[in-house]
Amino acid sequence: ISIFKYITNRAKANEILLYSSVLRSQVKCYCKYSTKNINKTGNPEPWEAIDPARPQKLLTIHQKWKPIEELEKVKKLTK
Template structure:
């Protein structure tokens, strides 16, 4: 019962606090655009640095 309660709690936690978990796909077709790069998305992050990839940023600017 402890494992089931833990799984239920983690599912609810992920559903309401993580930006990569979505329910309504029609409301925002590109949810990855709203992810904050400064906020870690993993449970445990060790020395992770985010920096934009220049080629991807150029492609993104051209497609919008």
């Protein structure tokens, strides 16, 4: 019996074929358009690119950033 005759005669085989093809296409799209950055050689730590003088939306809505003197002294000593 050929595969196509088997699939057309069996209703369950049609459903399995449909679900597997839809799942396969979704996996391909996820792999192609994934938002995760796997290769982090260019920017290993994302917080290093943040400018502290520029306010961030989630943390500093109505605040101004001011440097802390003690923290600046510690940074200078550790460098």
